[in-house]
Amino acid sequence: MIEGVVLTTARLEMVPLASIHLPDMLDLYADERVTRFLVPLDEAGHLRRLREAEEMWAGRGFGRVALYERAGGSFVGRGGLQYWSQFDEVEVGWALRAGAWRRGYASEAGAAWIDWAFAHLDVPYVTACIDPGNHASLSVAQRLGMSVRRTDVLHERQVLVFAIDRPERPGPEPAPRPSTR
Numbered sequence: 001m002i003e004g005v006v007l008t009t010a011r012l013e014m015v016p017l018a019s020i021h022l023p024d025m026l027d028l029y030a031d032e033r034v035t036r037f038l039v040p041l042d043e044a045g046h047l048r049r050l051r052e053a054e055e056m057w058a059g060r061g062f063g064r065v066a067l068y069e070r071a072g073g074s075f076v077g078r079g080g081l082q083y084w085s086q087f088d089e090v091e092v093g094w095a096l097r098a099g100a101w102r103r104g105y106a107s108e109a110g111a112a113w114i115d116w117a118f119a120h121l122d123v124p125y126v127t128a129c130i131d132p133g134n135h136a137s138l139s140v141a142q143r144l145g146m147s148v149r150r151t152d153v154l155h156e157r158q159v160l161v162f163a164i165d166r167p168e169r170p171g172p173e174p175a176p177r178p179s180t181r
Contacts, residue, residue, distance in 0.1 A: 006065065009112045012105060014065035017053040017078060021066050022046055024075045033098045037131040039155045056083060062121070064093070067109055076100035079109040081117060081126075087152070087161075090117055091127045094140065106140045114144060118166050125149075125166060129159040138162075 007014040017025075025046045029035050041049065056063035065080035077096035084091060092113045094106040110128070117126050128146055130137045138160070146162035153159070 007112055007116060008070070009108050011070055012076070012109055012112075013068045013070050013073075014080065014109065014112075015068065016057045017050055017064045017066055017080070019047060019050045019054070021050060021078075024066060025050065025078070028075075028077060028095065028097055031098055034095060037134040037137070038095060039157070062090075062117075065109075067094075067096070067105065076105055079106070079113065081113050084129075084154070087127070089125075089127050090121060090123050091129055092117070092144075093128065094137070101136065106137070107143050110140060110144050114164060123166065125163045128162040129154045130162060131157065132160050 004015045005013045006016060022043070026043065029038070029041060029046070053064045060083055062081045062083075064078055064082060066075060067077045067079050068074065069076055075097075077094065077100060079094040080092075082091045082093055083089075092110050094110055096105055114126050117123060126146075127149065128137075128141045128144075129152070130141060132138075141162040144164060146164045148160050149163040150161050151158060152161050
């Protein structure tokens with residue numbers, strides 16, 4: 001087992017992103033297929049984002065995570081939750097190594113974090129901000145039960161903001177009907 005795991009699924013272990021993940025993040029973002037729809041970052045930018053992730057975990061109790069395969073412990077990408085103060089919303093996100101595409105990891109991690117958010121956070125919905133041209137991520141959002149809520153701008157780029165509403169909490173069981181006999 002990988003140390004520091006905060007969430008586990010059938011095939012993934014997720015650990016809060018921290019500065020120790022810099023080599024993995026640099027490697028992930030070195031692949032142009034992966035960064036086609038992401039904001040490019042240099043080493044200083046990655047360190048800043050990793051520190052922001054550490055601060056979010058310390059201040060909010062959730063944040064972005066490194067995704068590892070349970071079988072073998074390979075780093076497959078990043079995911080988790082992000083609070084966006086400019087929207088006052090919590091977003092679920094994912095970015096995977098190209099070698100991990102088409103295995104269902106994004107859907108698996110995304111579903112786990114959506115469930116976690118609704119179980120632990122007082123939010124009416126969870127979003128996913130996706131570049132309109134990123135057909136793979138659009139499909140993941142739809143598989144997660146999300147639908148387009150609006151268009152917006154994030155990191156100076158237009159995004160489709162998908163959302164899934166908090167499931168209605170079941171109410172008390174209705175009282176049994178009296179017998180008419």
